[in-house]
Each structure stands twice: as C-alpha cells, then as structure tokens.
Amino acid sequence: MEKKRVVVIGGGIAGIQAxxxxxxxxxxxxxxxxxxxxxxxMAQLDKTFPTNxxxxxxxxxxxxxxxxxxxxxxxxxxxxxxxxxxxPDFKVTIREKARFIDTDRCTACGDCIAKCPVKVPSEFExxxxxxxxxxLPFPQAVPRKVTIDKKHCRMLTQEKCGVCKxxxxxxxxxxxxxxxxxxxxxxxxxxxxGFDLMDAAAMPQYGYGICKDVVTSLQLERLLSASGPSNGHxxxxxxxxxxxxxxxxxxxxxxxxxxxxxxxSVCCMYATKxxxxxxxxxxxxxxxxxxxxxxATGKGFQEFVSRARDIYGVRYVRSRPxxxxxxxxxSGVLMSYETRGAAGxxxxxxxxLIVLCPALTPSTNNTDLAEKLDVELDGEGFFRTPDIAHPVxxxxxxxxxxxxxxxxxxxPDSVSQASAVAAxxxxxxxxxxx
Amino acid sequence: MLRIGVFVCHCGHNIASAVDVDExxxxxxxxxxxxxxxxxxxxxxxxxxxxxxxxxxxNDLNRVVVAACTPRTHEPLFRRACEQAGINxxxxxxxxxxxxxxxxHAKEPEAATGKAKKLVxxxxxxASLLEPQEEGESAVIPRAVVIGAGISGLAAAASLLDQGIxxxxxxxxxxxxxxxxxxxxxxxxxxxxRNLINSLEKRLTSSPKAHLHLNSRVKEVKGFVGNFEVxxxxxxxxxxxxxxxxxxxxGTREFQPAGExxxxxxxxxxxxxxxxxxxxxxxxAASRMAIINCAGSRQxxxxxxxxxxxxxxxxxxxxxxxxNPDAQVTxxxxxxxxxxxxxxxxxxxxxxxxxxxxxxxxEKRPQVHAKENGVVLExxxxxxxxxxxxxxxxxxxxxxxxxxxxxxxxxxxxxxxxDKYGFFLEAHVKLRPVEFATDGVFVCGSARWxxxxxxxxxxxxxxxxxxxxxxxxxxxxxxxxxxxxDPDRCAACGNCVLACPYEAIEIVEHLDTMAxxxxxxxxxxxxxxxxACHNDAIQQKGFSSRQLGAMIDALIRxxxxxxx
Numbered sequence: 001m002e003k004k005r006v007v008v009i010g011g012g013i014a015g016i017q018a019x020x021x022x023x024x025x026x027x028x029x030x031x032x033x034x035x036x037x038x039x040x041x042m043a044q045l046d047k048t049f050p051t052n053x054x055x056x057x058x059x060x061x062x063x064x065x066x067x068x069x070x071x072x073x074x075x076x077x078x079x080x081x082x083x084x085x086x087x088p089d090f091k092v093t094i095r096e097k098a099r100f101i102d103t104d105r106c107t108a109c110g111d112c113i114a115k116c117p118v119k120v121p122s123e124f125e126x127x128x129x130x131x132x133x134x135x136l137p138f139p140q141a142v143p144r145k146v147t148i149d150k151k152h153c154r155m156l157t158q159e160k161c162g163v164c165k166x167x168x169x170x171x172x173x174x175x176x177x178x179x180x181x182x183x184x185x186x187x188x189x190x191x192x193x194g195f196d197l198m199d200a201a202a203m204p205q206y207g208y209g210i211c212k213d214v215v216t217s218l219q220l221e222r223l224l225s226a227s228g229p230s231n232g233h234x235x236x237x238x239x240x241x242x243x244x245x246x247x248x249x250x251x252x253x254x255x256x257x258x259x260x261x262x263x264x265s266v267c268c269m270y271a272t273k274x275x276x277x278x279x280x281x282x283x284x285x286x287x288x289x290x291x292x293x294x295x296a297t298g299k300g301f302q303e304f305v306s307r308a309r310d311i312y313g314v315r316y317v318r319s320r321p322x323x324x325x326x327x328x329x330x331s332g333v334l335m336s337y338e339t340r341g342a343a344g345x346x347x348x349x350x351x352x353l354i355v356l357c358p359a360l361t362p363s364t365n366n367t368d369l370a371e372k373l374d375v376e377l378d379g380e381g382f383f384r385t386p387d388i389a390h391p392v393x394x395x396x397x398x399x400x401x402x403x404x405x406x407x408x409x410x411x412p413d414s415v416s417q418a419s420a421v422a423a424x425x426x427x428x429x430x431x432x433x434x
Numbered sequence: 435m436l437r438i439g440v441f442v443c444h445c446g447h448n449i450a451s452a453v454d455v456d457e458x459x460x461x462x463x464x465x466x467x468x469x470x471x472x473x474x475x476x477x478x479x480x481x482x483x484x485x486x487x488x489x490x491x492x493n494d495l496n497r498v499v500v501a502a503c504t505p506r507t508h509e510p511l512f513r514r515a516c517e518q519a520g521i522n523x524x525x526x527x528x529x530x531x532x533x534x535x536x537x538x539h540a541k542e543p544e545a546a547t548g549k550a551k552k553l554v555x556x557x558x559x560x561a562s563l564l565e566p567q568e569e570g571e572s573a574v575i576p577r578a579v580v581i582g583a584g585i586s587g588l589a590a591a592a593s594l595l596d597q598g599i600x601x602x603x604x605x606x607x608x609x610x611x612x613x614x615x616x617x618x619x620x621x622x623x624x625x626x627x628r629n630l631i632n633s634l635e636k637r638l639t640s641s642p643k644a645h646l647h648l649n650s651r652v653k654e655v656k657g658f659v660g661n662f663e664v665x666x667x668x669x670x671x672x673x674x675x676x677x678x679x680x681x682x683x684x685g686t687r688e689f690q691p692a693g694e695x696x697x698x699x700x701x702x703x704x705x706x707x708x709x710x711x712x713x714x715x716x717x718x719a720a721s722r723m724a725i726i727n728c729a730g731s732r733q734x735x736x737x738x739x740x741x742x743x744x745x746x747x748x749x750x751x752x753x754x755x756x757x758n759p760d761a762q763v764t765x766x767x768x769x770x771x772x773x774x775x776x777x778x779x780x781x782x783x784x785x786x787x788x789x790x791x792x793x794x795x796x797e798k799r800p801q802v803h804a805k806e807n808g809v810v811l812e813x814x815x816x817x818x819x820x821x822x823x824x825x826x827x828x829x830x831x832x833x834x835x836x837x838x839x840x841x842x843x844x845x846x847x848x849x850x851x852x853d854k855y856g857f858f859l860e861a862h863v864k865l866r867p868v869e870f871a872t873d874g875v876f877v878c879g880s881a882r883w884x885x886x887x888x889x890x891x892x893x894x895x896x897x898x899x900x901x902x903x904x905x906x907x908x909x910x911x912x913x914x915x916x917x918x919x920d921p922d923r924c925a926a927c928g929n930c931v932l933a934c935p936y937e938a939i940e941i942v943e944h945l946d947t948m949a950x951x952x953x954x955x956x957x958x959x960x961x962x963x964x965x966a967c968h969n970d971a972i973q974q975k976g977f978s979s980r981q982l983g984a985m986i987d988a989l990i991r992x993x994x995x996x997x998x
Binding site for chain 2: 061265293
C-alpha cells in the first residue's frame, strides 16, 4: 500500500516535531521551509528556560533525525507555490528556489565562502555579524549545503566575479540553476509557520536604530551564545565593552493598543533566562527588568523567576518605560520611567545596554497561505482554530496548525501541539470522526 | 585485530574554549589499538557525522570512540552513523568531555584537558573490549489504556479510537468529564463545557472498540512497552487488560485553603469552584464580590503559579456582571497572567466592563474581618500605595490546582516519577512534554501541570499520537544492553530479584537446580542486579566487569605515567 502523504509548511521546532511524529506514525512527510536550513528560531537561541538547556544541543538531534528519517523529505529554501483540491487529496506545488549549488556535489567545505568577496548582514546572527553572499546559515545547518544569495552575489547581479566557482573543487557552483517546481499529492497539510520579531524601529520611543546600545532580545540571545558573534562574551555594540548594567523592557509592542493587543507569552521568561545567562557570562553586570505583569505560568517558571531575583540579584521593576534616548556621546542610553505607588515620580536612569523584548508576530506569509489554502486568520494574523474539541484544526478541512502559527505559545506547548497534529492527521486519514 | 578510531569534538567553543582539542587528539593517537584520531568542529552536524563515516571506511575501523557531549541526547546519532558505515552500533563508545570537562572546569583549561585525556584513555580501553550486540524485537499489543476520563483522558481516548485503536478507559468516578464537570463555561470563548464533554463522550460510546470502566481504579501494572498487563479493580471484580501503551490522564483537584483568608470560618468565603457551582444556578444573588488570586500559591511552600486561575477569575468576573450588571467585582492579584491573545482580550474586556483590579503583595496580604452577611476585606493596594476596605457579600479564593491524592499510588503502579509538588514528571520539560522516561507510558493534561481545557485536549491528542506510534508499527525494538545471568555461578539467592526495580528477574529451574533468569524485554539495563549479586554471576552487556576493570586500569596508568 502506498504511504499517505502529509505536507508540513515550516521547519521550526513545531514543524520538525510534527514531521517526526507523522513519519514515525508511518506517513511520508514533506517539509517545506523557506530558509536554507530547518531549525527556525529555536536554532538561534542560546539556552532554553526554565532549565537552561543548551538550545542547539537539544534541537540539533531532531534536525538530523529529519534529514535521516526514511519517511521525511526536506524541501528547504522552498515555498508553497499553489494548492488545489481538498481533503483527502490536495495537489500541492512546491517551488524549490535555486541555490545555484548542485547539492549532490556540495560538501559545505567552506572554500567558496572563504573566497567570496561580498559581505552582508547575517540573518542568523540578527545582523550582528556578516555573512558572505555564498553562505551556510549556521554550522549545524540541515541540510548542510551552501546557498548563493542571488540578491547580493556579484556574478548573479553584475555578471562579474565567479571566484566561488573557481574555488569549488567539487564543481558544485551552478550559476545557471533555475527554480525547481515539485508537484505532489497529499492527504493533509500542516501549517507551522512560527513567528517573526516585530520591528522595534517602528516604535521610535524605544530608541532602536537610534541608540547603538539598544538591541533586541534575539540579538542578545546571539551575543550570549558561545557560537555567536562575540563568542558568548557580553558586549555592547557601541564600543564592544562589557556593559556595567543592563535593562530589559517587556511588552515592546505587545499588550499595546497602538501595536499588538496580545501578550506574546514567552518574553517574561526569556528575559529572566537571558538575565541569568548575562550574569553568568559577566558576573558584575547589574540587571533590571521593566515589566507590567510577570507572567510565569508554566512548569518551573515561578521558581525560575525567584531564582533570578534571589540568587542572581535581578531587579524586577514594575513600570512601562516612556522614552529611551542616547546618553552623552555614542555609548549608553538614558531611560525615563515612572515609579509606582502614590509617591510615583518620573525617573531617568542610565544604562550601558538596553534589551527590547518586542512582540512576536505571526509570520507575514500567513496572509498568502491563508488565501492559497482558503483558511481563515484571526484579527491578529494567526490561523483560526475555532473548534475547542479539535484544537489543531484550522477552518479548512484536513488543514492543521501547530506552534506559534496558532497563537502565542512557548516551545513545550508547540511540541505538544505538533504531536497533536500527528494524532489528528492519523484520525482524519483513518477516516475516524471528522 | 583492533582498529579503533577516536573523534574529538570542539562543539564550537563549548569544548574547545577549555579543552585543548589538538592535545587530546595527539594523546589519543598513541593509545593502544588506536589507528586513527581526528577532530570535528561539530561532530553531530551532517559534516561531522559524514567525516566519521568516511573515516570508518577509509581506515577500516572496527571500534569508534567519540569524545564530545552527552550520550543522553547524542548517543543514538553516533551509533546510527556507525551502523550506516557498517559497524555494529554497540562497538561505539561515548566519552563526555563537555559536561565532565569543559563546562565544569571552564576556568581551568589545563585540568580540563588533562581530565579529557584520562576519560579518552578509559573510553579507548573499554572500546577495545566491546562486543557486538543485537537488539531484539517484540510484538506490540494493539490496544491502549487511558487512566482518567476527565477532559484530557477523553480527548486521548477519542483520538485513539478515531485512529482505529481499541482503548480501555479507567475512571474512578461514576461519570466522565472530571473536574470540568464543575465548570459550566470555559473561558475565554464562553464554551458550554457540558456540550464539549458530551461530544467527546459520544466519540467513545459510538465506537465498538471503546471499553469504559467507571468506578474503577488501577490495581496493578506489569510488563513493558508493547506488552503491558493492567489489572483494573472494578467494585469487587478484577479485570485484566493487555495493552501496548498506557496514557496517564489523572487530572487535578482544587486546593482547599484551610485557615487562609477566613475560609472555613466565614460562610461568605468560598473557593472559585464553589463560585462556578453557584454561577451555574439561576438564583445567584451576590452583588459585592472580590476574588483573591494566588490564594495558596506563589508563596513559600507552594511556590508555583497554577496557570489557569487568573483567566478563570477574569471569566467569572464577567459572568457575574452578565448576571448582575450592577455588581461590584474586584480582583485582587499579584500579576495578571493572561498569556496569549484570547486571554489578554478577556483581561481588556474585564477592565472595560468596570472590574476593579487591586494589586497586593505578599508582605501585606489582604486581611478578612467579620461582618453581618458577609466579610470586610482590608487590602493594601500597591498601585495606590494605600489601604482600602471592601464591604463584601462574597469573597472568592482562586486557589491553585494540586495533584489528586491517589497520584502517589498511580506513580508507584507505573513506576513513573513525580515532581516536588506531586505532578507527574515528564521525560524532558522542553521537548518531551507528554512522554515519560519509561517507554510506552505517556502523560497529558493537568496530571502533568495545571492547564486549560483547550490545552488538555491537544495534550490528550499528543499523548494519543505517541501511544499510536508503537501500536501502528506493531513492534518495538528491545534494548541490547541488558543483564545476563551465568546460571552455573548463580546460587538462586534472590537478591537480584529484590533489587530489580523493573521486576524483570525471576528464579526458574535450571538443569536440576534453580537459577535467576532475566526477561530481556523488561530489563532496562540499569545494572542494579549486577551490583546486588554476591557471586559475580550477573554481567551487564556493554558494561562487564572486565570492561570496567580495563577502564580503571587505564585511568591509573594515565595518572601514573602522565598524559603526554
């Protein structure tokens, strides 16, 4: 009997877990991931709360299992082109974008990368360091194949250069390569498109893009990572010095009627985690977290916050800062905020480094996908899951959702939703209750 | 002829920042039996694994030692690489130089490097004596058992049944629905809980493969993944069910706050579930009410946040206002935990509808005073920085959810761990939320941690997905690293039988006498019986006395002869 097929859109932790469970369950799974490697945002994280497990160390085995699993087919650097038909017989067209690399030949030896003269900000490092126009997004990338970025490659934009082709002893560089179109039929489609970080520069009061020493939490994650741009040393961008103090601002663009109404669910905890890590990397740094409500609702979370406060000396300040501006000179920032209580007063405090925790927003691709698949989004752009009895069902039959694409949730909830997707797909394919 | 290959990992800076990888490689190259020693930036990356496989072929290796991180996450990966390159995967030995060297001795690079060399020498010594092992296979009984018929258990069972899997559901009460029966409306979307329970129950009753055991409890569990035997006590009768997988969905209960905020003392002080019961009736009359959140939680002794209470308080405040638009409702809280989109919207709606929010602190907790037909609540409002008095008809305590009394027993029957509060402890808090470390046993819903009805349902489905994997495959692999008895040395004293935590050993007839025998399918390879045996009659495959002795010899030799 031919295996039933499931297409999973998005190769972050939710998509990976759904794929592995579906594959173990005996289905043939096709993962469609828009970037050159699976792994998603979890691959960028240094550690995970509340146990401070190394993120890549627990994710990497799962990524490799996807690559190795007999029932999983990876389509990275790919997009969903179109979908026709309906459950249980979708006709799915996938566009595998040209990498300009023969992936059968590429060994990711790095010779081409060493020779490439073009440097552009690295997406994986959140712009804190540069990558080349031919690149491997990160060392543990799956598949481990380089990609030529056609927007920045001199050969592809100006038809001069080609040093990577000369450097490649495997003969893998192919400037003539075209996008590949793959058509397949599937019984079920899974949406696991994850989140984007809201552009903090859209809220000028927080100083992002104005003060050098205002960074996002994802940038700090990279700064804290041993394999990140500063080799895990806590440094501020303006002068590369270790900051003496560090301020976190919660709910930047979340719980804000001018931006996003919702709570992003994970920021309180990751700020707490990053505080603990920053103190471990730089024991003298003083840390304050400016918050509205400290939301610690998961297993071991409240204890984690207590640990940060009592053992690591993190100062939790209930206040929503009003303005951040440059301090004297190029370095440091001045932050204005109100203190609480009847004796509340305006205060201005100087920080060496400010970390913004911006709203996590639904992937911008959701709109396009919702249209192609004829499913509904909610007012915020998450896929709607109206039936509580079937919490991973979208409004389209046979189209399921897991992870942040369904709403703001953390990694364990994304993982359990992903497994729920596998069960639901099996229910639908087995012809059980619909 | 031994041909050992040693691969030392940098793990980026994780290892190389403290351990001198070049030095360890040079050292390893000179060890007896080693024909190849090399290094990888990330051994677990595709490139790293590829280079190990290539090296196995190029150098005709027959033993592999990787010095890197932890076998817990990475051993299967390297074993698989060995297998793919044609070596029995049990001829692989893992040495942990990250946790045991570079991390713990991060500030002492010389000592970390010296220790890494000693560990590598020990690993190589053991690898020299490794023998190939074969994994067995065992058939899986195509049937599941779900313990608990609350919302999580119902969701798990319904999913299994819809996947065509025969399922026994064990419920201690005389009806299904669990704690959710006491909640009329599920927030934030105001869903009728009875409809939801009924719809799930219908999926059970309409299936010929469902066996619902009400007024029943688990009496005994024997066996292992694919082959469990669950004894169910149903009244005076015992029923035995054979099953391939078990799902724990034993739920939770509301904490009764004896002695807190005048509970037990004043009739006007009730818990949130009691409020739910009263709200479900048509004659709900109170008009001045306050809800105290975190009553009995987030404080010394019970430090955790119970996750669902804030949203329940918000939902109930709005329901009170729906019934009586003139009611005055105050929520006393320490932080409002309305995570996500729908819950935050609920919080916003409650604020707009005039629910008063008062933030209190643990230092100045609200005090309850007697009053005719109610209570007076004296509270210090942290935002206003002043004390306020609230004249109340009803004071509601939002108390945490706590594990049911019988969870101790359930844990013992299934040999699965619980955390310090008594909730079941999953295999990995981040990436294995519905699995236990014990194969074939899964957990979902508030048995693991307090969660909303919606979360209970998807976790139930998730546990069903995990349980369905071995059942649909029809077989499970049996661990090769098990204990083995030499019956000629065995005195049949029974020490090992007592020591075994998995009940995998029994005394059987052997020739004309008696001897211990290990059931390999049940043995987890923990080694406890090996240590308990006085006669040296039990050996653990892959960890024999000879192998361990060789490791100790290598350590002593390295320590006395130096590591250069």
